[in-house]
Amino acid sequence: MxxxxxxxxxxxxxxxxxxxxxxxxxxxxxxxxxxxxxxxxxxxxxxxxxxxxxxxVFTEALRHGFATYFAAISDPNALSAMKLTLIAALIAVPLNVVFGVSAAWAIAKFEFKGKSILITLIDLPFAVSPVIAGLIYILIFGMQGWFGSYLFDHDIKVIFAIPGIVLATIFVTFPFVARELIPLMQAQGKDEEEAGLVLGASGWQILWRITFPNIKWGLLYGVILTNARAMGEFGAVSAVSGHIIGMTNTMPLHVEILYADHQLAAAFAVASLLALLAIVTLILKTFVEWRVAQNAISNESI
Amino acid sequence: MSTKKNILPGFNLSLGYTILYLSLIVLIPLSAAFIKTTELSLNEFWEVVTAPRVVASYKLTFGASLIGALINAVFGLLTAWVLVRYKFPGKKILDALVDLPFALPTAVAGITLATLYSAHGWIGAWLEPHGIKVASTPLGVIVALTFIGLPFVVRTVQPVLEDLEAETEEAAASLGANRWQTFSKIVFPAIWPALLTGFSLAFARAIGEYGSVIFIAGNIPFVSEITPLIIYIKLDEHEYAQATAVAVVMLVISFLLLFAINGLQWWLNRRHTTSH
Structure with missing residues (x-):
């Protein structure tokens, strides 16, 4: 032995x-x-x-062949649902990126009272059921809501219209970018920013030239997650949308309507596009994690 | 560090914008829910939130969420262990796929699970001859909530397992511990806080879940109707005060869970930093 x-x-x-x-x-x-x-x-x-x-998802989508598949995803109602989904994501993602960077800057670079309360409050939307997220906007902007009669008098529609869908989407994706950036920027500290300041850079120059290059992968990661959730959100959007076909239907809502109408192949055809989005999200996520690991290795070797 | 004067610019602007945006998007709308319930008298509120159908939905929602989170605690721990410790073909793909429930829209997950577990579905057709019915039963709710909570335990336990130093296990083994003793006395004490965090996150996520559940659940009152759906139905019937009353009960429970989870993580971080 x-x-x-x-x-x-x-x-x-x-x-x-x-x-x-x-x-x-x-x-x-x-x-x-x-x-x-x-x-x-x-x-x-x-x-x-x-x-x-x-x-x-893909088997059911292609059950009746490619012709049915392409007919389902090129249907005018499906196309208008895709358009609305893109619009909601295009508004929600940039707004939450600006918020995320701003919150992470304040929280990671400065000390102040109530910081841990602020971090918990930013997490609140995670703990709220999507249906409740829709409900609270109805309470404010709905017909019987706080601003209901004002909006009605001025012929502005928020609930059962696009603004409500965008608001609900912003709410459910609210914490993602901030949650990615806060620990990252805390770990990086503020030495490089201070050095930039001493050398005469302005605040915006520091943000653009020093902070952004340092956080770009984390930021990309946050954007990917935010985008996936924004395009896929169902419960909150369902509550505020009113399901007006061709008008206030997003892709997930369109999937629900087709499914309830027993058009299974069409429902899964549209669903397969969302599943592809999920796969792309996972691939990008894996790539970003790989890049971050590479960066960490090259930093250690220096 | 903390006594040194901070010279970086932008504190007022960034904090001000953060608080403004947080208030407009999250805090004020959420407060609307609490204000709305004041339209109901205390008795009316109590009657709404303790109606038999609503109570049945709490039992289902919290029971199924708990079971789903427990399933994920067991299999999530095992998954994290296998992904960190062993080598096998296809491991990288499985690792990436763990996040699928985060990335897949809930409505897609919902109709897919409903189809898979229906009497003619790939899994349902196999289970039904054995007398196991999943679709339109509480079991279907558990399946959906297990799916939705799957990434949490894996992703909280995985990094802790990766950081675990081999030396302590080697020391235990060289001192005569068998593999089970090493796991229960050395490894498990190091990972249980992460396991508990992952479990709570999966539980909290499951309680509020809507899209992936409603298709497979069949939504039979008193049998397979979850609380978020009760809120949705009351909204559809324009019973806003009633919908809000049930929502407030859920919000309070969810917030308590969130504070508990954040407290747990704060405590872990502190323990982690002081032990080094």
Missing amino acids: SINTATNTLTQSQYSNYNNKVAISRATSEPALVRRLFISIVVLFLGIFLILPLLA
């Missing part, structure tokens, strides 16, 4: 070969049988809960 006596009779390469085999079954890992069992359970669990649903 003694390894020392074994090395005397083995060549160096044989020894390292043997050592590798031993290393796998050493005392800080599990027996091979247990490892195989664990891996099988995890593959089965993730297979049932993640891979099967993903496969099912």
Whole structure:
């Protein structure tokens, strides 16, 4: 059993070969049988809960062939739903990026009272059910709401119209960018910004030339998450939309209407576009994480 | 550090804008919910939030969320363990796929799960001959909430497992501990706070979930009707005060959970930094 006596009779390469085999079954890992069992359970669990649903979306979408598929996604109502989804994301994402950068700047670079309360408040939308997110805007802008009669008199529609959908989308994606940037900017500290200031840079120059290059990957990550949620939001948008086909229908709402109408193939065709968006999101996310890891390695080697 | 004067510009502007935007988008609209309930007398409020159908929905929502989070605690821990410790083909893809429930729109998840578990679906057709009905039962709600909470435990436990130093486990092994003893006495104490955080996040997310549940649940009153749906139905019937009353009950519970989770994380960070 003694390894020392074994090395005397083995060549160096044989020894390292043997050592590798031993290393796998050493005392800080599990027996091979247990490892195989664990891996099988995890593959089965993730297979049932993640891979099967993903496969099912595309199988159902193409069940009646490509012609039906393309007819479903080029239907005028589907196109107007895509347009509205894009509009909502194009407004919600930039607004939440500006907020996220601003909140992260205040929280990461300065000390002030009530900071941890502020961070918790920024998280609030995470804890609110999407339906409730829709409800609160109805209470304010709906017909019987705070500004209901004012908006009615001036012929401005918020609820059951595009502004309500945009507001609900902003609410549900509110924390994502801030949540990504706050820990990142806290970890980076403020030495580089202070150096810039001493060398005569203005506040905006510091933001553009020093802070943004440092946080770009984290920011991109936040934008990706915000965009995915903005385009996919269902509950909150459903509550404020009124489901007016061709008018206030987003893609997820269009999926629901087609599904309720038993047009399964069409519902899954539109759903498959959203599933593709999810796959692209996961790929971009993996890429950003890989870049961040690369940066960390190159920083360590310097 | 803290006594040094901060020379960076933009504090008033950034904090001012943060508070303004937070108030306009989140705080004022949320306060509207609490103000709206004052239209109801205390008795009316109590009657709405304790109506039998509503109480049945609380039981389902919290029960199914709890079971879903527990399933995710067990399988999420195992998934994190396998992804960090073992090598096997397809590992990178599985790792990336764990975030699918974050990225996949809930309505898509909803109709897909409903189709998979229906009597003719890939999984439903296999389960029904065994007398297991998932669609339109509380079991369907559990399936949807397990799906939606899947990433949380994995993603909170994974980094902690990665940071765990091999030396402590080697020391335990060299001192004669078997693998189970090393896990229960060395590894588990290090990861349980992360496990608890992930569990609470999955639970909190599940309570409010709507889109992925309503399609598979079938929404039968007293059987498979979740609380967010009750709010939605009351909204549809223009019973705004009643909808808001139920919403306020959920908001209070969710906020308490959020504060507990943030408190837990604050405590963990402090413990983490003082132990080094």
